[in-house]
Amino acid sequence: AKSSGRGAICFYHPSLDEAARDRRALELDLRAAMERGEITLMYQPVLRVDTGAMASAEALARWTHPTRGPIRPDLFIAIAEESGLIVPLGRMLLRQACVDAASWPDHLAVAVNLSPVQFHAGDVYDTVIAALADSGLPPHRLKLEVTENVVMHDVERTFVELERLRAAGIKILMDDFGTGYSSLSYFERFPFDKVKIDQSFVRGLDTSRAAGAIIKAIVGLGEALGMAIVAEGVETCAQRDALVLAGCTHLQGYLFSRPVSSATIAALGAAGPGA
Numbered sequence: 001a002k003s004s005g006r007g008a009i010c011f012y013h014p015s016l017d018e019a020a021r022d023r024r025a026l027e028l029d030l031r032a033a034m035e036r037g038e039i040t041l042m043y044q045p046v047l048r049v050d051t052g053a054m055a056s057a058e059a060l061a062r063w064t065h066p067t068r069g070p071i072r073p074d075l076f077i078a079i080a081e082e083s084g085l086i087v088p089l090g091r092m093l094l095r096q097a098c099v100d101a102a103s104w105p106d107h108l109a110v111a112v113n114l115s116p117v118q119f120h121a122g123d124v125y126d127t128v129i130a131a132l133a134d135s136g137l138p139p140h141r142l143k144l145e146v147t148e149n150v151v152m153h154d155v156e157r158t159f160v161e162l163e164r165l166r167a168a169g170i171k172i173l174m175d176d177f178g179t180g181y182s183s184l185s186y187f188e189r190f191p192f193d194k195v196k197i198d199q200s201f202v203r204g205l206d207t208s209r210a211a212g213a214i215i216k217a218i219v220g221l222g223e224a225l226g227m228a229i230v231a232e233g234v235e236t237c238a239q240r241d242a243l244v245l246a247g248c249t250h251l252q253g254y255l256f257s258r259p260v261s262s263a264t265i266a267a268l269g270a271a272g273p274g275a
């Protein structure tokens with residue numbers, strides 16, 4: 001059933017349920033949207049706790065479907081991963097992020113999310129180096145966000161690839177820490193530059209004592225290993241205060257800014273403190 005061509009779209013699959021057919025339809029639409037350059041990037045500021053200034057911005061993919069409206073990135077990224085489209089899509093987005101960031105003030109870095117599938121496809125290093133060369137963005141202004149899942153398969157090869165990227169001057173960040181199949185031993189194997197505490201723990205601060213304890217433990221690990229600690233999904237002043245008190249070095253969330261356009265990041269970076 002993996003045949004392509006227009007006829008295949010109308011083919012009746014009694015075995016496919018509604019949801020699977022829906023995903024297949026979205027996959028075809030996604031492919032077309034990519035070809036038309038309709039997947040875009042918005043950027044969310046990440047602030048330093050010590051100065052309050054923006055240090056970087058995270059690139060977040062956006063897709064507005066012609067009839068369905070905005071599609072959640074969680075959904076279309078998952079579809080892109082299942083179909084393999086994430087390889088060309090990820091390459092396009094990485095390149096776009098580097099081009100955009102090259103137009104920002106020099107002190108601002110861009111953080112780009114990488115899917116585990118891109119690593120397994122095996123061309124991440126070359127893709128990253130080419131994007132830097134073509135955009136003129138210096139390596140120290142690019143950060144790559146990977147989740148714990150990235151190291152799950154083929155641990156050795158992934159660490160070798162991350163090591164090469166790091167040797168090229170690119171910072172590597174562990175995203176969504178504490179939610180996947182986490183293993184503290186990853187930190188023994190690979191010197192991540194930054195750890196991003198998952199927003200579920202930030203949300204949990206309001207209701208659970210465990211969330212605060214987990215955040216403090218992650219900060220302690222970061223301090224011992226010289227890693228910066230980012231908290232994401234910060235929505236309230238109470239959360240901000242608790243995260244600052246816990247020792248987080250960077251904060252990101254709607255309290256400070258929603259994801260905005262590249263031009264807005266450039267303007268904020270030129271106007272803000274530390275510029």
Ligand code: C2E
Pocket residue numbers: 044059060061072073074077093113114115175176232233234235252253254255259
């Ligand atoms: P993520 O990497 O964990 O990104 C953070 C998500 O939290 C973003 O959702 C962001 O808009 C949202 N967020 C930021 N601050 C707040 C806040 O204060 N409150 C709440 N409720 N949410 C906040 P978004 O943009 O919907 O992206 C969802 C996920 O999709 C991302 O999670 C990431 O896993 C994936 N994704 C997005 N863009 C890309 C991309 O270019 N490549 C890859 N591989 N994955 C991407």
Ligand code: CA
Pocket residue numbers: 058113145175
């Ligand atoms: Ca991320």
Ligand code: CA
Pocket residue numbers: 175176196198199232
């Ligand atoms: Ca995250």
Ligand code: CA
Pocket residue numbers: 176
């Ligand atoms: Ca996430």
